[in-house]
Amino acid sequence: MxxxxxxxxxxxxxxxxxxxxxxxxxxxxxxxxxxxxxxxxxxxxxxxxxxxxxxxxxxxxxxxxxxxxxxxxxxxxxxxxxxxxxxxxxxxxxxxxxxxxxxxxxYTRPLADRLLRAVLAHVLPRPGAFRLATWLARFGRPLAGLLPKPPVA
Incomplete structure (x- = not known):
């Protein structure tokens, strides 16, 4: 090139x-x-x-x-x-x-992206926090229908 x-x-x-x-x-x-x-x-x-x-x-x-x-x-x-x-x-x-x-x-990322990245950076390396997050996600699952749909190929 x-x-x-x-x-x-x-x-x-x-x-x-x-x-x-x-x-x-x-x-x-x-x-x-x-x-x-x-x-x-x-x-x-x-x-x-x-x-x-x-x-x-x-x-x-x-x-x-x-x-x-x-x-x-x-x-x-x-x-x-x-x-x-x-x-x-x-x-x-x-x-x-x-x-x-x-x-x-x-590049300045949008606030939502920065917050998501901060949460992931805090939760993923800590097994206890990750376990708690997956447990809490069970309660949030019924609300998943309110999130935007991912793009379909």
Whole structure:
């Protein structure tokens, strides 16, 4: 893939690594067949190839990510099945990790997302809190019908 980073941008070691990774991608599309989010949703931007394009744009323009970019990067499960099928050996994991670091530094998530992430960060590493949360979830299950429905492929 052709990149258009400036010399000033390439002076940053993270951008230099991203440039090397981006140049390795030939957009063959083998990764799309093994990506669970692409298989489920069918959106090109939810494939590794589409995310690579979004990350490239974000890094080249040196702008904070948009809500659309964050949505597609967040949907990556980091299962890395795309890396096992990539004939070019693209190190997708390093690229998506770099994008996530940039998102956390420059993007302000909506309040509901921040609260949910804070609760998960508190509950998941603590077995007692997790057990309590699953027990409390039983009482909330009848209210699940009030939540918005997830997208259907």
């Amino acid at each position: 052709k990149t258009e980073f400036t010399l000033a941008q390439l002076a940053d070691p993270d951008i230099a690594v991203a440039d090397k990774i981006l140049r390795a991608c030939v957009h063959c599309g083998f990764c799309t067949a093994t990506c669970p989010t692409y298989v489920l949703l069918g959106d090109e931007l939810d494939s590794p190839r589409g995310r690579i394009y979004l990350i490239k744009q974000m890094l080249e323009k040196d702008q904070p990510p948009t809500a659309e970019v964050v949505k597609h990067i967040d949907r990556c499960l980091s299962c890395l099945s795309c890396m096992t099928t990539c004939p070019s050996g693209v190190h997708y994991m390093h690229l998506v990790d770099q994008a996530r670091v940039r998102i956390e530094k420059t």
